[in-house]
Amino acid sequence: MITLNVDLGDRSYPIHIGSGLFADPSLLAPHIRGTQAVIVTNETVGPLYAAQVEAAIGSLGKKVSTVTLPDGESFKHWETLNRIFDALLRQGADRKTTLVALGGGVVGDMTGFAAACYMRGVPFIQIPTTLLSQVDSSVGGKTGINHPLGKNMIGAFHQPQAVIADIDTLKTLPPRELAAGMAEVIKHGAIADADYFAWIEENIGALNACDPELMALAVKRSCEIKANVVAQDEREQGLRATLNFGHTFGHAIEAGMGYGEWLHGEAVGCGMVMAASLSERLGFIDVETRARLAALVRAAQLPVVAPDLGEARYIELMKVDKKAEAGSIKFILLRKLGEAFVTTVPDADLHATLQRAVIHPPAEPDVA
Amino acid sequence: MITLNVDLGDRSYPIHIGSGLFADPSLLAPHIRGTQAVIVTNETVGPLYAAQVEAAIGSLGKKVSTVTLPDGESFKHWETLNRIFDALLRQGADRKTTLVALGGGVVGDMTGFAAACYMRGVPFIQIPTTLLSQVDSSVGGKTGINHPLGKNMIGAFHQPQAVIADIDTLKTLPPRELAAGMAEVIKHGAIADADYFAWIEENIGALNACDPELMALAVKRSCEIKANVVAQDEREQGLRATLNFGHTFGHAIEAGMGYGEWLHGEAVGCGMVMAASLSERLGFIDVETRARLAALVRAAQLPVVAPDLGEARYIELMKVDKKAEAGSIKFILLRKLGEAFVTTVPDADLHATLQRAVIHPPAEPDVA
Known part of the structure; x- marks a missing residue:
């Protein structure tokens, strides 16, 4: 223990x-x-x-x-x-x-x-x-x-x-539930620890198979990261919001599809791909980083293509996100693998990201 | 101001x-x-x-x-x-x-x-x-x-x-609502400040008539007492519970009669008379103190005779009071005018108090 x-x-x-x-x-x-x-x-x-x-x-x-x-x-x-x-x-x-x-x-x-x-x-x-x-x-x-x-x-x-x-x-645990949990494991690597992210990439096969030793390591490292963030910012005045990476889009998917249709982790997995896409579009990360994240989400048996709720509905749903202030939506973006930050984004980039997200994300840079 | x-x-x-x-x-x-x-x-x-x-x-x-x-x-x-x-x-x-x-x-x-x-x-x-x-x-x-x-x-x-x-x-404010508020004013004097209690006794006529100067003084002194208690014990680990004087019985009356039938303050007024009666029965206060409290509650146009819900129903309702622990009911009693404490009481004394409360309280000592 x-x-x-x-x-x-x-x-x-x-x-x-x-x-x-x-x-x-x-x-x-x-x-x-x-x-x-x-x-x-x-x-x-x-x-x-x-x-x-x-x-x-x-x-x-x-x-x-x-x-x-x-x-x-x-x-x-x-x-x-x-x-x-x-x-x-x-x-x-x-x-x-x-x-x-x-x-x-x-x-x-x-x-x-x-x-x-x-x-x-x-x-x-x-x-x-x-x-x-x-x-x-x-x-x-x-x-x-x-x-x-x-x-x-x-x-x-x-x-x-x-x-x-x-x-x-x-x-x-049914495989679908296990995969949903892996979304949060991947998230912890993406926002806080690039080495952990690489370790997950290496071991994703065994983790999908629920290897007990590897899974205990993943639970431990993820809990460490989460506990560390919570200890610094219990009430989410700042840093803690980075744990919501993938969640602004994810919550919109969950609510838009009807709660229970997509599992929370599935929506977060797809939401992380969308947030990485937005991070790339704004020049914070390169295409390789986005591709690595999308590949790992896919390798964890999670969806990478967003449901087509329509742009207007996405934006309406994201405006009731708890991070929104005075109607402006806050996003958690990646500055690099292992580091996230909270920001607002230009409308045009958000629209383009939403348009692209409902199509299978291609390998080329996300700047169309 | x-x-x-x-x-x-x-x-x-x-x-x-x-x-x-x-x-x-x-x-x-x-x-x-x-x-x-x-x-x-x-x-x-x-x-x-x-x-x-x-x-x-x-x-x-x-x-x-x-x-x-x-x-x-x-x-x-x-x-x-x-x-x-x-x-x-x-x-x-x-x-x-x-x-x-x-x-x-x-x-x-x-x-x-x-x-x-x-x-x-x-x-x-x-x-x-x-x-x-x-x-x-x-x-x-x-x-x-x-x-x-x-x-x-x-x-x-x-x-x-x-x-x-x-x-x-x-x-x-309708007179009935004003009287209900006076119950809490009287409570503050009873549990924390005998001089304030005496001041309320002297001025009850003008307070009932809502004299603005006297009422401002009452609001100020009651808020001082409440603020002082809350500052010492925000989460009701001890002292703050004394603010519930009259409320164990009072909550039972409100719930038993159906919420809204008795105003909260009316139930607390009557509940304070019951709690004073129990305090006297257990030898903490003398008959004069109980009589002063009952007289002031009555002078404030509040009920002093409890509704006859039946003893079993009173006890059932009091057991869901938040102060109860492991099924034993906690009461706030007076040690003297201006000082209250939290305690459990023997069943026999509680039963006798409940029996007496539904009858107009007589002037003689409450030890039948």
């Missing part, structure tokens, strides 16, 4: 990464200080793992129960969140009750938001069971739900007590 | 108290840093004041719009909150948009919670227009909505940028 620390003063917490961890009572014990815990999971993950987590918490002498939500991004809204509140109140959950998020990013975001709001804040533990949530969404305290008019529009910053990333849970 | 400061480090903010303040652009200007503001009000307060606040914000060169909610505690739930989110998204509100809560406690709590959650947090200003919200709910950053199973169960701590308490707005 590797343990990293997210350094946030009195809100600091450990990330445990390894095998055989998710139902280890010794990892849960320090973080369940009241008399009960409530596990929140979904109907896919629950049948696989919830009984073991319940048993582990029960062995600590704590009262425990499980809430099972429907599975998928399309359920990440108020009505589902309210099922958590209903369960907490029916169980007599008090201010010291610990919530345990057992599942992927949707379960983690909703459980975290429920923990942020229930009685104005209770503790919670993240047990991410997908690659995407292990390398990205479980770390950093961003929680929330979607609104019909925008993704993650309603939420809170609420840090977990601990993150327990068990590589074993990735074995049962 | 008097200006107090709520001392919370980088979350500190001013409370301005006086006449002719609510539409003063110079008070609003420092707190609207983005390009737009959205006023949230209700259908009672909006027609009286919203146009003036809109004009004041407009005069600062900011885009401004107004969301009007239905009036009353019975609407303090998710569906109404979501009307604020809908409006913000339709207006293209970004992370720098300032929300302005123009109304009483319900508007303030919901607007504050919307500000806490919209894009994971935007700034907001409180312009409380009821006595209750001026002396209590607008100060301290508690925000939230009700759940059918419990009051204020879903919420956040989110401090405003400023509180603008304009005494002029109390002139249009």
